[in-house]
Amino acid sequence: MNKFYIILLIVFYYANVYSQQAYFVDGYHGGIYGHYPVKWKTQFIVDKLVMHPDWRICMEIEPETWDTVRVQTPEAYVRFKEMATSDQVEFTNPTYAQPYCYNISGESIIRQFQYGIAKINKHFPGVDFVTYSVEEPCFTSCLPQILKQFGFKYAILKCPNTCWGGYTAAHGGELVNWIGPDGTSILTVPRYACEKLEPGSTWQTTAWRNSDAYLKDCRNAGIKHPVGMCFQDAGWKNGPWLGSGRDTQNNSIYMRWRDYIENISIGKTDDNWYFSQEDIHVNLMWGSQVLQKIAQEVRTSENRILMAEKMSVMAYLENQYICRQADVDEAWRTLMLAQHHDSWIVPYNRLNRKGTWADQIKRWTDSTNHIADGIIEASMQSFHKKSIRQNKASQQYIRVFNTLGVGRKEIVSVLLPMESERSDLSIYDWKGKNIDCFVENEGKGIRLFFEAEVPPFGYSTYCIKKKGAVKKEASEGRRFVSEGNKVSKQEYVLENDMYKIAFDLSKGGTIKSLIAKKEGNKEFAGKMEKYALGELRGFFYEEGKFRSSIETPAKLTVVRNNVYEQKVKIEGKIASHPFTQIITLDKGTRRIDFDLTVDWKHNVGIGEYKEERWRDNRRAYCDDRFKLSVLFPTDLHAPRIYKNAPFDVCESKLTDTFFGTWDQIKHNIILHWVDLAEQEGDYALALLSDHTTSYSYGEDYPLGLTAQYSGGGLWGPDYKITHPLRMKYAIIPHRGKWDKASIAADSDCWNEPLLHACYSAAKPESKSFIDLQNTGYQVSALQMKDGKILLRLFNSEGDERLQKVMIDMPLSGVEEVDLNGLHIERKKIKTHAGKSEMMISMPRFGIKTFLLSLT
Numbered sequence: 001m002n003k004f005y006i007i008l009l010i011v012f013y014y015a016n017v018y019s020q021q022a023y024f025v026d027g028y029h030g031g032i033y034g035h036y037p038v039k040w041k042t043q044f045i046v047d048k049l050v051m052h053p054d055w056r057i058c059m060e061i062e063p064e065t066w067d068t069v070r071v072q073t074p075e076a077y078v079r080f081k082e083m084a085t086s087d088q089v090e091f092t093n094p095t096y097a098q099p100y101c102y103n104i105s106g107e108s109i110i111r112q113f114q115y116g117i118a119k120i121n122k123h124f125p126g127v128d129f130v131t132y133s134v135e136e137p138c139f140t141s142c143l144p145q146i147l148k149q150f151g152f153k154y155a156i157l158k159c160p161n162t163c164w165g166g167y168t169a170a171h172g173g174e175l176v177n178w179i180g181p182d183g184t185s186i187l188t189v190p191r192y193a194c195e196k197l198e199p200g201s202t203w204q205t206t207a208w209r210n211s212d213a214y215l216k217d218c219r220n221a222g223i224k225h226p227v228g229m230c231f232q233d234a235g236w237k238n239g240p241w242l243g244s245g246r247d248t249q250n251n252s253i254y255m256r257w258r259d260y261i262e263n264i265s266i267g268k269t270d271d272n273w274y275f276s277q278e279d280i281h282v283n284l285m286w287g288s289q290v291l292q293k294i295a296q297e298v299r300t301s302e303n304r305i306l307m308a309e310k311m312s313v314m315a316y317l318e319n320q321y322i323c324r325q326a327d328v329d330e331a332w333r334t335l336m337l338a339q340h341h342d343s344w345i346v347p348y349n350r351l352n353r354k355g356t357w358a359d360q361i362k363r364w365t366d367s368t369n370h371i372a373d374g375i376i377e378a379s380m381q382s383f384h385k386k387s388i389r390q391n392k393a394s395q396q397y398i399r400v401f402n403t404l405g406v407g408r409k410e411i412v413s414v415l416l417p418m419e420s421e422r423s424d425l426s427i428y429d430w431k432g433k434n435i436d437c438f439v440e441n442e443g444k445g446i447r448l449f450f451e452a453e454v455p456p457f458g459y460s461t462y463c464i465k466k467k468g469a470v471k472k473e474a475s476e477g478r479r480f481v482s483e484g485n486k487v488s489k490q491e492y493v494l495e496n497d498m499y500k501i502a503f504d505l506s507k508g509g510t511i512k513s514l515i516a517k518k519e520g521n522k523e524f525a526g527k528m529e530k531y532a533l534g535e536l537r538g539f540f541y542e543e544g545k546f547r548s549s550i551e552t553p554a555k556l557t558v559v560r561n562n563v564y565e566q567k568v569k570i571e572g573k574i575a576s577h578p579f580t581q582i583i584t585l586d587k588g589t590r591r592i593d594f595d596l597t598v599d600w601k602h603n604v605g606i607g608e609y610k611e612e613r614w615r616d617n618r619r620a621y622c623d624d625r626f627k628l629s630v631l632f633p634t635d636l637h638a639p640r641i642y643k644n645a646p647f648d649v650c651e652s653k654l655t656d657t658f659f660g661t662w663d664q665i666k667h668n669i670i671l672h673w674v675d676l677a678e679q680e681g682d683y684a685l686a687l688l689s690d691h692t693t694s695y696s697y698g699e700d701y702p703l704g705l706t707a708q709y710s711g712g713g714l715w716g717p718d719y720k721i722t723h724p725l726r727m728k729y730a731i732i733p734h735r736g737k738w739d740k741a742s743i744a745a746d747s748d749c750w751n752e753p754l755l756h757a758c759y760s761a762a763k764p765e766s767k768s769f770i771d772l773q774n775t776g777y778q779v780s781a782l783q784m785k786d787g788k789i790l791l792r793l794f795n796s797e798g799d800e801r802l803q804k805v806m807i808d809m810p811l812s813g814v815e816e817v818d819l820n821g822l823h824i825e826r827k828k829i830k831t832h833a834g835k836s837e838m839m840i841s842m843p844r845f846g847i848k849t850f851l852l853s854l855t
Contacts, residue, residue, distance in 0.1 A: 013683070020219060022210050023227040023260055024252040026055070026241045028094070029135035029162070030234030031062025031668060033351065034098065034342050037235055042069050043076035048239040049088050055240045057253040060134055060231050061091040062340075063119035070123070083124040090256040092133035092156075094120050095332070096339040100165070101140040102669065102693045103295070104339050104645035105302050106794065106847070107780050109140070110819060111332050112339070113150055117820075130255040135159055135231035136341050137166040141277045144180035145847060149819040154261050155188045157275075158195070160207040161230045164714060165345050166282030166665055167205065170195055173694040175261070175269040176222045181648040187261065190273065194221040202617060202662045210242060211251045216602035225264050277643070277650035281665035283619075286694035287606075287627045288719035290347045290358050292727065294338070295691035297365040301335045303751045304372035308379075309783040310403040310457070311755070315379035316784060317769055317809055319386045323375045328783070330754040331371040334364040337786075338516055348717045380757040383459075396464040397762035398427075402454040403749055403756040405772035405793075411564045411586040412452040414757055415445050416464075424467040429453075430460060430764040438562045449564035451587065455768035457779065463764055491558045496566050496585045499592065499733075509554035509570035509581065510534045512536040516733040518519055518590075522683055524733045526633030531702050534581070536574045536598075536709065538628030541620075542605045547575035563587060574628070577601055591688070591730045591746060596630070596707070597723040604710060608660065611712025617661040621713050624668065624696035625658060629704035632731065637681045642738050643674040644747070647794060648845055649738060656698025670695045672747045675738040676703050686732040686743045688750055705729055735773030739776070744796040748778060768808060775803035775840075780847060795842050807836045810855040814838055817849050 002159040028045070030036050049055060070077045083089055096116040101109050120127055132147050133156035147155055156176055157168045167294035170193045178188040190203060194217040202760075205216040210228035218226035230241050232296065255264065285291045301737040309328065338361045342349070347358040354360065376714040383399060402408050425449050427437045437450040454460045489506040491512065502513035507791045510532035514524040525533045536549035554572035559582065561567075582595040599734035606628050611620035621627075641652035653776040657668035670689050676697070677684035687695070687705060696704040707727060730750060734741040770779070770791065776798025783790050789809075807814075807829075814836075827850065842848050 015304045015653035019426075020226070022215050022224060022250050022252045023255050023264060024210050024242055024249075024261065025058055025133070025227060025229040025257055026254055027058030027060060028234045029060045029231035031065040031098070032068050033062055033064075033337065033340060035233050035235035036061065036065050038065075038068050038072050038262050042073050042080050043233060044237070045074055046079045046083065047282060049083060050277050052244050053088075054254060055244065056088055056090075056256045056259070057619055058090045058092045058131075058133055058231065058257060060098065061234060062098060063094060063096055063116045066123040077340065081124055084124040087259075090131065090258055091120060091127050091129060092131050092257060094129055094139070095136070096336040098134070098136065098138060099336070099339040100136070100282070100341045100344060101143065102277070102282060102300065102645060103344065104646065105670065106142060106337070107306060107792070108302055108339060109142075109146060109646055110781075111794075112336055112729060113146065114819065115329075115332060115336060117150065130154060131156065131261070133158075133229075133231075133257050135162045137163065137168065137280065137282050138341060139168060139280050140646050140648075141275055141280070141650070142180055142182070142645070142845065144178050144186040145184040145647070146819065147186055149847075151818075151820055153187065154257065155186050156257060157188055157190045158205070158207055158229050160195075160205040160228065162203060162204065163197075164170055164203045165281065165284055165341070167191065167197070169279040169281060171273055171279070172271050173221060174225060174266050174334055176267060176271045176273040176648055178371040179272055179274045179640060182847075185272070187268070187812070188226065188273075189257070189261065191267070192221065194218060194223070196661050202614065209251050212250065215250060218500070224266065225260075227255070234285075244825065248718050259521050275638050276653070277645040277648060278653060278667040280667055282667065282669070283622060283665045284344055285709065285719055286624070287706040287712045288621075289708070289710075289723065289725065290719060291344060292691060292693065292725075294343060294347060294358060294361050295693060296727070297361055298335070298338050299691050299751075301338065301365040301372070304369050304376070305331050305335060306781065307752055307755070308375035308401050309781065310779070311376050311379035311401065313782050313784060314401065314457070314769060315382045315461070315791055319378055319382040321382035322784070323378065325784075327371050327375065331368045334367040338364040338368075346715055349715075358709045375795055376755065380755065383762070384757065384759045395761075397759045397764075398462045398464065399459050399757055399759060399762055400452045400454050400462070401459045401757075402457060403752050403755070404745075405770055405777065406745060406752065407454065407456050407768075407771075408749060409451065409453045410589065410749070410754055412450060412566065412754060413618075414448045414756060414758065415442060416448055416758070417445050422845040426465045426467055428463045428764075430462070430766045432764070435462075438564055440560075440562065449562060452563065452754065455766055456772060457770040457782070458766070458768035460766040461762050461764050492568070494566055494568055494583065494585065497587055498590065499585055501583075501585075501592075503556060503568075503570065504532070505554050505556055507532060508535065508549035508552055508572040510550055514733065519683070519733060519735050522733070524683070524685060526702065528633040528702060531631045531633045533631070533633055534656070535631045536579065536628060536707065537631055538574075538606045539608060539626040540575050540606055541609050541711070543575070547619070549579065561617055574598065575604070577604070588733060590732050591750060592732070592791035593728070593730045595728050596725070598628075598708070600644050600721045600724060601728065603721045606634060607709050607711045617663050619660060619662060620711055621709050621719075622660045622665075623658055623695050624704065624706050625701065627706050628708035629696060629706055630729065631702050631704045632676075632685065632687060634685050636674060636676060636678050636683055636685065639676045639678050639684070641674055641676055641693075641703075643670060644672050644744065646671070647847060649796075651745070657694075657696050657699070658698055668694045668696065669843060670705070672751070673743060674703070675743055678738045682735050684734055684737065684741065686734065686738065686741070686746070688730040688732070688747055690728040739797045742797060744778065768806075770808070771806040773806065775805065777803065777805070785851065787854075789854065790849065791852055792847060792849045793840070793842075795844055795846045798844065800841055800843050802839050802841045805838045807838060809836075809852070811836045811852055812855045813853045815851045815853070817851055819849065
């Protein structure tokens with residue numbers, strides 16, 4: 001009897017398990033820049049949807065694609081437009097150019113959504129955006145907040161069929177609550193804990209075809225409604241990915257994501273996943289010259305367009321200057337296209353008849369910079385035109401502009417025409433106070449140095465006066481301290497009010513001692529036997545050994561030596577290839593700037609080994625210890641890494657960053673900065689990079705900044721050295737962790753330097769339009785919007801308490817809006833002596849957007 005019941009139970013169990021329905025989300029990925037054959041694709045999609053009424057698709061198509069489709073295949077366009085709002089279609093990624101997200105700024109991500117949504121809605125007015133889903137690893141930790149503010153309800157963390165560039169960590173079951181760094185939660189289908197990387201593959205997870213093995217793993221994990229996914233390349237001639245009718249793989253039912261979550265899945269969960277940036281396991285060709293150049297070009301354009309928008313607001317408030325919105329839109333358009341994920345993962349692929357992705361990115365970012373620089377110049381000149389109308393040109397003035405929301409006191413150097421050379425110059429601030437300055441000859445002019453004090457988001461004006469025809473004594477200019485072979489025991493000390501740095505010229509000009517005077521005379525240079533601070537080190541696989549800059553003596557040249565700026569040039573060699581490093585100290589500035597050039601004689605192989613074929617998922621370009629790196633051994637006790645990400649800062653939980661295979665990727669990305677901070681002590685060292693790249697760190701291995709890889713890589717190309725390596729970076733020795741030390745603010749100052757313009761007439765004044773005071777907030781964006789001023793703030797270093805923001809402009813009201821521009825609440829403002837005061841609170845890493853109405 002008992003045996004009979006056991007048999008019945010077994011039969012019931014297996015009947016129940018294998019009767020569970022499987023689901024699948026199909027769709028298309030790509031666009032006009034990423035494989036969309038315009039002549040036939042849209043009609044193909046329409047025909048297949050008609051042919052298979054039970055088929056459902058999600059569309060991840062670059063929004064600009066529809067401009068071309070409408071022109072080249074108008075009948076198919078009209079037919080698809082009728083189907084775009086049907087229950088067969090869902091648009092899941094409206095970003096303008098499908099960026100990876102983790103490698104660009106938070107503000108860039110917002111603009112990608114804003115411009116993309118506007119473009120899609122222009123073509124398909126009834127389309128709404130409910131679920132964020134992508135086929136590439138286009139994820140970053142702050143997305144829950146951004147998605148929710150755009151009206152999204154759900155997110156998907158799967159990317160099963162295109163994981164070349166990486167994948168998310170496996171976690172959880174049917175649904176999770178993805179919690180962002182600010183605390184925002186969004187209901188999410190994760191890459192299940194049981195969703196393995198596909199055996200023998202280097203780009204897939206097991207969810208890509210709803211295989212028997214995958215569904216069995218899901219059921220064993222207790223997932224009641226298992227779902228797979230594949231967004232097909234838009235260039236493929238496939239209809240339903242798993243077949244159709246009775247031939248559908250495992251009788252899977254095609255679903256849109258919104259329908260699956262709302263009508264099929266368990267619908268809610270108690271599994272709160274506090275998703276870290278390190279849960280994004282991504283890896284690109286970090287250190288390759290082509291990717292390094294792309295990342296630098298994108299970073300430069302990101303900085304310039306944001307500064308241009310801010311300067312245009314300042315010029316509008318003062319001078320009623322208005323820049324063309326069409327110009328701003330075009331500048332963002334070309335920048336967004338340069339942020340396309342394909343440009344970062346396949347830069348050598350031909351994009352069009354004009355060349356490769358890398359070629360086109362140079363053209364796109366040049367266009368962005370040209371427009372942005374034009375707006376900045378016009379904005380600054382609008383102040384001059386106003387001054388000329390109001391004042392007689394009797395003196396020379398310098399106006400210094402600050403695009404950040406915090407006050408700054410920094411060294412400014414201005415190149416003046418040669419007619420000033422033989423005059424003893426004095427400089428006066430807006431109060432008429434004479435302030436110290438220094439003058440030296442430079443080329444066809446003279447360079448004036450002084451310490452400028454500029455209020456938050458505003459400007460300060462300085463007047464230059466000539467005392468008489470007495471030549472000011474200049475600095476020594478360029479002089480050689482050591483050269484040739486006479487450097488075996490030589491040392492040079494660079495010193496200002498902030499630091500005392502000793503360079504060991506016998507070991508390639510590396511830093512032997514770094515004493516921070518303002519930090520209790522702390523010695524920051526580490527005493528590791530194998531490594532030196534500032535050392536260039538990498539594995540030259542054609543030689544079969546590591547090579548280092550310490551192998552060859554260096555010579556040092558003093559480029560500038562005055563009380564305001566100390567600058568030296570170190571010239572050495574790495575494996576017979578000459579390098580130059582410019583190190584700059586500014587008075588009162590914590591940041592130490594480095595400008596590195598390696599003038600390669602020819603292509604050399606640098607990496608773990610020569611990549612000829614992939615074997616067992618091994619990759620020569622993964623382990624950054626073998627790439628050419630700049631090393632920073634420090635005298636810090638048991639430090640831990642903190643690294644910034646878009647609208648986030650991540651405390652690293654990794655014991656090291658080392659991996660060598662596709663299936664063992666560790667997050668080792670530096671966006672703007674990383675901070676190496678003692679956990680029990682009080683000291684730290686921040687490292688800033690001029691581009692998104694990778695860093696290395698581990699037990700008995702110092703912090704390293706990736707500088708160069710050369711060899712085989714993704715999709716087969718040889719990522720060669722074709723030109724000199726040029727990169728800038730900076731270090732900030734400090735006390736306290738990144739937030740207490742305001743490292744994010746220092747990074748902003750580096751990325752948005754003070755601007756200045758010379759005028760023949762100006763009103764001597766200093767003015768602040770927006771003062772964030774000590775809130776820990778950053779101005780993420782400031783722009784004109786339909787006659788109003790849009791102000792977006794990011795809480796980068798502050799807490800949740802109410803904070804006071806001062807606004808000095810004629811306001812009639814302030815409205816908080818979401819990222820779609822929809823009303824949230826009307827803010828109360830207090831006005832006193834012509835200035836308005838607004839109280840704001842938001843969590844750490846929160847963003848809020850305000851529309852300021854002017855009277």
